[in-house]
Amino acid sequence: MPDAGAAQPRGVPLHAVFAVPDFRRLWVIGLVIFGVRWLETTAVGIFVYQEQGSALLVAFMMLLRLVPMALLGAFLGAWAERVERRTALLIMVIGSFGASLALGVLALAEALQVWHLALAILINGVSWAADNPVRRMMLGQVVGADRMSTAMSVDVGTNNASRMLGPVLGGLLLATTGIAGAFLLSALCYLLAIAAALRLNYRNDMPASAGSVLSRVTAGITLVLAERRLMAVMLITLIYNIFAWPTMSMIPVIGQDRLMLGPQGVGVLTSMDGIGAFFGAVIIAWYARSTHYGHLFVGGVASYCAMMVLFALLPHALPSGSALLLAGLGGSGFSIMQTTLVFLATPPEMRSRVLGLLSVCIGVGPLGFVHLGLLADAIGAHHAVALSAAEGLLALWLTRRWWRSLL
Known part of the structure; x- marks a missing residue:
């Protein structure tokens, strides 16, 4: 079992991780995912409250993002081991792009309904649940264990920066362009993330014997209980x-x-x-x-x-x-x-499924x-x-x- 205390004996400067091209691309993808998440959360909350006048429904929309984490996190972690992660990341980002674009088009046609938002939030929630076993797993792989803490500091710092700016931008867009502008800007941002994902050089080795998803989930749970x-x-x-x-x-x-x-x-x-x-x-x-x-x-x-x-x-x-x-x-x-x-x-061959279990705990x-x-x-x-x-x-x-x- 790798020893956490053996890695990174002293602080690693930020330029050491940004010098890795694939880290920069994964960071851009994370920046888009985080920024759009907070932008759309604000826009959806205001829109739903204006349309329905229900604070409970607004809270339900926020919590709906977490449901896929709780229900699917462990299985997504096991699934991530059976696919090429760059491909999985592309599927995640393209799915979110499609959801935002569809909402923007519906809003332009004045046909947007609350159930449309709920469905899109669930789709984005699946992408969020897969972020730990896919994108963050790739972050660790491309920078190495000795720079993992610095890489995660940058990633979390980016999330928090978007948490400060995303709601402001979401409210501004809703006031000036309506909710259609918020979702169309989100779709445009996802195009940037897709371009970054396509340029990734990272490829992971596929396991020789994949086994069933359920057996891999069970093995991950067994490891967590034992360690x-x-x-x-x-x-x-x-x-x-x-x-x-x-x-x-x-x-x-x-x-x-x-x-x-x-x-x-x-x-x-x-x-x-x-x-x-x-x-x-x-x-x-x-x-x-x-x-x-x-x-x-x-x-x-x-x-x-x-x-x-x-x-x-x-x-x-x-x-x-x-x-x-x-x-x-x-x-x-x-x-x-x-x-x-x-x-x-976590041993390298088990990291995706254990990170999937972590998503369950977050969910x-x-x-x-x-x-x-x-x-x-x-x-x-x-x-x-x-x-x-x-x-x-x-x-x-x-x-x-x-x-x-x-x-």
Whole structure:
């Protein structure tokens, strides 16, 4: 079993990964996927609320992206081992391009319906579920284990940058060109990603004996259960996605009802987590060493939960925003090391299927949203956020026998 602590003894400069042509192409594809995701999430949310007037339906549209992760993540990971990954990546991007183009054309014809959006979101959700075992697996392969942390820092930093800019662009396009403009721009961006995918030189070796998808999924689960470090990553990912990440959905509610902020103030407050995560990714890219990986992963979740408790309970906007900024810093450590640790702790021939299982753990997010929503109805939004984040800290403490192996 590869030792995570043996890789990357000191920080690798950013130019070392950008010097790899295939890394640049995969980075461009990720940039498009991330940017379009946040652009379309904003545009869809506003459109659905204007058309239906239902906040519940807006939330359903957001959660629909996670359903393929939970249901298909493990099988997509096993499937990715049986196909050439460049081909799989092309299928993913072309599918998303087709969905965005179809929505844009329907919107131009004034025939766009909510069910069209739901179907397209499911298609994009499948691509998202396959991102870990396909594109991020390729990232690790083209840069090598010694530069994996830096590569993931760049990838996660790009995601967080798009999280700050994508919603702004989505709202601007919706206001100026309508939802047709948002989807047609998305389709245009996907053409750039397709061009980058076609230029990839990377090709993976196909297994001599593929075996059935189910048997490969079973073998991946067996490996995770037997390897304490992999089990720790999966458990902490479950904790983060059930108790920590869903708390972000209550920022607008707390901003308006508890901190008495207007729309602009709520927008600034909501962006603080993304800003913190972006700068956290930059810092990790420059300074993180292999001996820091486990501490960044576990400590990132712990600090995220602790800062969300503070955010929920502090009565003033400035300290609450500062808590969100620090939560973002911690969250970046978790996001970067999540894939990095799995990649380093898994034998090469098993990486795709284990990364698929990681997608399943990420896909349990809807359970966290339901849990938080029930709490918010019962005790109020800010108390619900504080309690959910505190439950995350408790769950971390209860699982310490596993994650100690990462430190």
